[in-house]
Amino acid sequence: MSTPITTQRVHWDLNYDVHLGATWGRFMQGLTEQKILANKCPECSRVFVPPQAYCESCFVKTDEWLELPPEGVVEAFTVAWLGFRGGPKPPYAIAGIRLDGASTLLMHYVGGLDLGNPNTIREQIGPGTRVRAVWAEERTGQILDIAHFEKI
Amino acid sequence: MSGLNPSAAAQDPIPVLGLAATPLVPESDAVLDELVFDAVSRALREAGIRKQEIGLSVTASLDIYDGRSISSGLTNAASGGYLAQSYRIEGDAGQAIVHAAQTIAAGDADLTLAVGVYNPEVSAPDRRAFLQQISNHGFEPHFDRPVGLSAETAFGLHTGYAVDSGALTEEQLAELAAAEISRGAGRPRAARTAVTSADVAASAPVNGVLRELMLPAEATGAIAVVLGSLGRSRRALHPRAVITGWGQATSDTTAGGQWLTDPAAAARRAGQEAYRRAGLTEPGEQIDAAELTTSTPALLAPTVDALGLAKGDTAINPSGGVASCFPGVANGALRLFEAVEWLEENGGQAVSHSTDLLTGPVAETATVLVVEGV
Numbered sequence A: 001m002s003t004p005i006t007t008q009r010v011h012w013d014l015n016y017d018v019h020l021g022a023t024w025g026r027f028m029q030g031l032t033e034q035k036i037l038a039n040k041c042p043e044c045s046r047v048f049v050p051p052q053a054y055c056e057s058c059f060v061k062t063d064e065w066l067e068l069p070p071e072g073v074v075e076a077f078t079v080a081w082l083g084f085r086g087g088p089k090p091p092y093a094i095a096g097i098r099l100d101g102a103s104t105l106l107m108h109y110v111g112g113l114d115l116g117n118p119n120t121i122r123e124q125i126g127p128g129t130r131v132r133a134v135w136a137e138e139r140t141g142q143i144l145d146i147a148h149f150e151k152i
Numbered sequence B: 001m002s003g004l005n006p007s008a009a010a011q012d013p014i015p016v017l018g019l020a021a022t023p024l025v026p027e028s029d030a031v032l033d034e035l036v037f038d039a040v041s042r043a044l045r046e047a048g049i050r051k052q053e054i055g056l057s058v059t060a061s062l063d064i065y066d067g068r069s070i071s072s073g074l075t076n077a078a079s080g081g082y083l084a085q086s087y088r089i090e091g092d093a094g095q096a097i098v099h100a101a102q103t104i105a106a107g108d109a110d111l112t113l114a115v116g117v118y119n120p121e122v123s124a125p126d127r128r129a130f131l132q133q134i135s136n137h138g139f140e141p142h143f144d145r146p147v148g149l150s151a152e153t154a155f156g157l158h159t160g161y162a163v164d165s166g167a168l169t170e171e172q173l174a175e176l177a178a179a180e181i182s183r184g185a186g187r188p189r190a191a192r193t194a195v196t197s198a199d200v201a202a203s204a205p206v207n208g209v210l211r212e213l214m215l216p217a218e219a220t221g222a223i224a225v226v227l228g229s230l231g232r233s234r235r236a237l238h239p240r241a242v243i244t245g246w247g248q249a250t251s252d253t254t255a256g257g258q259w260l261t262d263p264a265a266a267a268r269r270a271g272q273e274a275y276r277r278a279g280l281t282e283p284g285e286q287i288d289a290a291e292l293t294t295s296t297p298a299l300l301a302p303t304v305d306a307l308g309l310a311k312g313d314t315a316i317n318p319s320g321g322v323a324s325c326f327p328g329v330a331n332g333a334l335r336l337f338e339a340v341e342w343l344e345e346n347g348g349q350a351v352s353h354s355t356d357l358l359t360g361p362v363a364e365t366a367t368v369l370v371v372e373g374v
């Protein structure tokens, strides 16, 4: 008896040029100069990084820009033990980082950790750990211009 | 003829006239529309209603899972929508059920149908890796996608946060997962067999402290629900329950961070609206059972609390919840199905809660339904 044919492989190959808009464009330009730019809501004074064209809560346009230090505190942390198709090679560490002066969380990789033994991860990093951005040598205006963060 | 007599406190009682599912299996070989047709035709047959009588069909599916950029073009006819009123929502079936109920409440139709279908077009063995790739595509493309975010990572971040803040221990995570899986095991739609907390703790590490058996039990299939107006339902064959309240809400973005500190915020807002419509004032006292979409053990307590069910003796996830069976975007219909079957056995009032898990606890849309036994 022959094996039944149950599926056929289909491939989608689409290249998007996803628009950045003026606000994110300015942020990405800042990264090429090793600057982390944030902006601020004129009503609630929250500081956004990634910046936002408007405050979703107050529903007004943001106005003021400011530069934040490339340092902050880990608020949440995890290690992906399993990856996904087309994604980074596991294991890799990701943190929700509150940069000094920011009201929001920036998600990014954390480098320089020993991920060999799951039981030693939480001794190395956790909420409250201070981290600093490590810049990529070649910067082209994308979030990976920050290669990763590392413990200070 | 039935003696439908829904609670007078309910603003718009909407009877459930039919409820049917295809077999829920790890991977179906069927074409998407065949699954939809199977569930819809069974639900209509159970309700004693012909396709031509349906005033509106709403399908819940997601193109990117379906491998078709307008998959509703394929499934529309199978939903009963051929040359009729129909639309599709990209999201969880709970939303489709809300839309179907709203249409009746608005007086736009006497009979409506909602169907959720989920059979991601991928084969084992790297099914998980494909689903997480799709999840990564669900995240914001400039900031979140490049740093490898996916639903699993967002759940891993939240669970780690909960453990680090002392809300619960890794042992408790394993115990909660084992209890849910084992409660569901042996039931008709269970996708997992009974396990101990040691089995959970020994299952494959997936993300942070989360292990395979702490995450939802993936299944595929379609589930359909037929709803009717109160007047039309009095002539129905066998009304199974009455939806007395519904609510929908969304949660915060990645950067907002509320998903870490208050992960059930959307459930809370959706619940408040559903309870208001149902005329419930003390949900903890009035709700007898709840079928929740608590995708990790760390989400159980926040969700139960957000829905006002922490005090009282509400049966939580009597079916084992999504730890026992999670059919993707059809999940909202399964949670209702389980709640209705529980009411048929025990009577009283129940709640079903669902979200799609495309981006984990980030930017979720939660749906809450209140259901009453007949």
Ligand SMILES: [Zn+2]
Pocket: A041, A042, A043, A044, A045, A046, A055, A056, A057, A058, A059
């Ligand atoms: Zn504001």
